[in-house]
């Protein structure tokens with residue numbers, strides 16, 4: 271008798287095959303059989319009318335600290351994600367010497383907007399080397415699977431000492447050798463990859479650019495060569511694509527020297543409407559030569575959520591507002607006299623909205639497929655009211671002002687569609703665990719299925735089986751997690767039972783539940799009826815039942 275049978279669901283197995291009605295039998299944490307007659311199970315789940323899919327594999331998160339204190343890996347686990355890959359964008363907490371701990375926190379705070387106070391309270395620091403960090407992760411309980419990558423910034427500072435913090439410093443040959451040995455050691459111990467950043471947007475909280483920002487060829491290729499000798503591991507790199515040819519050339523060399531796959535965050539940045547196409551052309555050309563380069567595509571325009579207590583707040587330029595916020599007296603915002611006073615303050619400098627050409631009321635349910643005619647500016651003009659007042663009223667009543675920054679150059683989601691369907695991309699960039707108070711993209715997998723698999727206009731809607739393959743099998747394969755992402759005999763039994771009609775996200779909420787009382791945006795995934803992790807039912811209708819079947823995946 272099987273331990274668990276999921277009976278009569280519409281199985282979307284991750285292979286890209288069309289959905290079919292089937293049973294899924296599970297024992298010993300693995301899928302045993304997928305067919306229309308699997309025999310009885312000790313426990314059976316009726317999946318009639320539900321999609322049965324592999325759990326989502328999210329390859330771009332920043333749970334490097336949170337994974338040590340939050341067994342649920344919220345909020346990814348609330349969205350059907352059963353494996354998160356952390357350590358992206360070159361930042362993380364190992365290897366690290368005791369003297370550099372404060373600095374790695376400042377870097378994570380600056381790059382990923384995870385408050386230093388939260389990290390100081392939550393990290394615990396029971397490691398120095400990367401293998402020791404993996405052991406610390408492994409010994410903490412987890413409701414879902416996790417996998418870690420080695421971050422360049424930490425490795426560089428460990429090998430070069432304080433000099434390594436300055437990106438313009440060059441390592442000696444011996445230091446490059448050490449970085450290579452430590453990188454290979456991390457991969458051999460089970461890190462799934464190595465990550466780096468050359469983005470100007472990535473700076474520590476003291477303003478210094480991330481240490482890998484201008485790392486030279488000798489350093490990057492030295493590391494790549496050492497990792498290549500292990501025959502394992504994936505590279506993730508963040509570049510601004512201001513110099514597409516230069517960036518492509520560097521990424522090619524990393525792939526050539528290592529023989530390993532590479533991915534980079536792909537965005538249509540303001541002022542770079544076509545750059546992503548040139549990058550993808552470069553990836554296609556590289557693929558013809560056997561070089562595996564992938565773009566990580568976002569599920570929607572990326573941008574900011576402005577809210578009353580968020581770090582980016584359109585009212586923050588007003589001294590009156592700041593006094594009220596400091597005094598915890600935000601109820602005053604409802605008074606007409608206070609409103610007039612704050613809007614008066616904002617009439618001059620400090621208008622956060624003026625920095626962005628387009629802003630929208632997020633609404634409930636949250637909507638990201640916006641038409642320019644719905645912007646606050648267009649609404650204010652149509653109603654003959656002041657746009658500042660409109661923004662004030664949304665913020666003051668606890669709503670969100672959504673500002674798409676990237677992937678919205680044309681005022682629609684066609685560029686996002688183009689990136690998602692390109693043969694050299696996989697879904698990524700959710701940034702789960704990061705940007706705590708102003709970005710809530712951790713629900714990308716939910717959005718991918720709900721919007722692109724169900725709600726998108728006819729000419730852009732994507733087949734559900736295609737969406738599932740991309741978010742499960744393709745992402746898992748890129749990072750070398752070949753034991754998951756498919757519903758097939760022998761695979762790890764991470765499974766979602768999904769009510770497609772209900773799939774969606776609640777409006778984000780700002781909770782103060784991080785260590786030390788830090789704040790973060792959280793939203794619930796809707797439509798996830800059951801999530802099974804390693805063969806055990808772990809979440810039912812969004813509620814965790816206490817099961818800790820997640821584990822650190824070592825490649």
Ligand SMILES: [Zn+2]
Nearest residue numbers: 330358359701
């Ligand atoms: Zn990132």
